[in-house]
Amino acid sequence: MCLAIPGKVLSIDQGGTPLMADVSFGGISKKVCLEWLPDVREGEYVIVHVGFAISKVDEEEALETLRLFQEIGDFEEGDMKPPDGPAPKDGE
């Protein structure tokens, strides 16, 4: 029930209350309420839960997370610190 999935904003119905948009989920288009994210543009990705866009997908952060996945080996060697060492920076 808490399922929320990313979809691509196809078009925004300007001027309505609440603000609605067509969002595509792997090719299937649905009407989604965009009221929480009025600054989202067409072509951007949003995370949708029960017909509401709750969060914009930050592409830069998404790429950064993927880059971390590739470098897990380094991130361990470079970052592991003894218990009282300075805080590591992973996942920030």
Add this chain to the structure above:
Amino acid sequence: MRFVDEYRDKDSAARFADLLQRITTRPWTIMEICGGQTHTIVKYGIESLLPPAITLVHGPGCPVCVTPLEMIDKAIAIASQPDVILTSFGDMLRVPGSQKDLLTVKAEMGNVRMVYSPLDALKIAQENPKKRVVFFGVGFETTAPANAMAVWQARRMGVKNFSLLCSHVLVPPAMEAILSSPSNHVQGFLAAGHVCAIMGYEEYIPLASRYAIPIVVTGFEPLDLLQGIAMTVKQLEEGRHEVENQYTRAVRQEGNVRARRLLQEVFTVSDRAWRGIGIIPSSGFELREEYAAFDAARVFEVGTIAAQESPLCIAGQILQGWKKPYDCSAFGHQCTPEHPLGAPMVSSEGSCAAYYHYRRRQGTPAATP
């Protein structure tokens, strides 16, 4: 699908498994809060990738599972009144009340409808002005703003035949209830990413320091969970207890300010009963006085309903991380998704149903689905 498939990569998962093997020196117990995360963990066999020293326990984050039986009976009582159309999410319709479930009422009276969004329920109200349309709204902070929007819209447009039967629960008070219990053995939390997409994670900072427990805001794909677990284990091994955010592509510290503002406008925080756990102070939302006319609990006189749980069901202990589904003597025998004794077997996000469907653990007494 973009932003999904990349987070299911096998090689990266193997690297995380390897990393966890290397950094884990002691036994740790970590709880994921959200039923959606439980589902991913069981479905993708995440536990089999972890070193044996790490135990995952499954939290109370399935809203359908923690909705009290009395509430379901209340919804059934409302649905049984004349001129009512009761609407809810599909999962909710299948949860057995003490006598029957809403799907049975649907078959008997034909006035129960499954909707995808609370706005669909509002639309049904507009299209059926002679009917009283009730939306049975359950859910955590992720879902509450959607239900708030339906009520706010109904009031704005004067849709007087719409009301909300509201059973909203809040995550941080439940985490606190688990942590303050003398039987607690949870040492780290994976916080529910989508709850935090709305609420942000400022609320968790005092919790992490008061109970000296790492809390990592985590997403829902297999690699998100593996990374969230790795970040939690790293903190535990290093003796840190901070709030960290794994799910940076979707969660900002302050959450979604506009959605939070509407929550404030429509709801007020109240004590709430959690199925299997009991009353947790300040752990739910109810409609504000200004919205009383849209509050199904006030509009319909159904009185107090006392309901009896199955004596076999240990859902409460499972929801608090003390027991796992295969510890229940009814699991897979008397209790199956077709004939559930308790809510965690009904909802696809309930841990009993997740274990039943994927039978991850060897030796579980699950029958063939």
